[in-house]
Amino acid sequence: MASTDIDDVVGYWDRDARRDGDRVSHEAFGWTQYDGRGPGAEPLGGPRSALELGSGRGDAVAALAAQGVDATGVDLSGEHHRLALRTWGGLPGAHVVHGQGRAVVHRPPPPAAAGARPRGARRAFSHAPAVPGSHGVQGMCGDGFTGRQVWIHRWAHEPGTWADLLTEHGFTDVRVWVEPAPEPDHVGTLIGTARRG
Template structure:
């Protein structure tokens, strides 16, 4: 049985799999929060930071976009495959470092602080906010921005969700994620010291399609 079917990091190794080790890097010409290219706001949500931390960077496109604009970026991912690919594509980008680490462990041990911490369909979706939010607050500079996006919640189904990462065959692999209404996210952030909170669902270009939860706070 493959590594990806046995371990949680292995599960994320298979996200946007790199089938060709010599495949070229994709174009980086926008900063995308949603699953629909060109839809919604760009990096302006982050309020022109000088430093930023990407929690769950995947292939790293948004981190590269910011670094090319002069932002000092640490791009974090739990998956060694994602980090290795990002380094192969963009490891020589000035001001950008890719780090293989768990989000909470990194935030709990680093001494660095940031003007912006963000998660695009990443760690903020798959980490208990009661653990993550206090750690994020400690690592933000005064006035710093915390922003994240993920799929809009299913109507009537809010809170902790569990699913089998391997589907319904093979070894059990539990993937955990947290999905709340915008109002509930705002309440969670307020309890952990954030303010100027905006939490909403951005409709898809076709209103019948799945929208994007957008959350931003200071």
């Protein structure tokens, strides 16, 4: 059986967009995989503008724009870009771009990618927590445990390691935590915020 590797990351996210269909919302901003769980836009610190890398169908961009933030989302998936344009293309303050944020989102860890950000800019990110005791690049089954073999690599660290990496790379006001899932034995969401010193 042939497998698909990270080289097909665009195809993976295009398939993800087709699975989501027209499920969209700009009523709330979310960091976790659970609707209505976790913080809203507070970790961003009330920006006038925001850039989201890997913006998917644009829901977070729309939620920020609805709050008066000039928000731009960049996504490498043409399917996600088309869905975002169709859904949010007329919303004032919401901009979606089809671009190669892949080098930033999928390859190096966020501290290395953020060096070009302006001083004082706040960086915020979320992802599934690292497997306990593991850090760095980790593999996962991109389509779950059924269907085609699709291997996706992601960067993941435990909260203390993220905090150390961000501090070492010149960030200040660092906060990294795991937002718990609604059920105690379910997967939470790691959320990190920091300011470029």
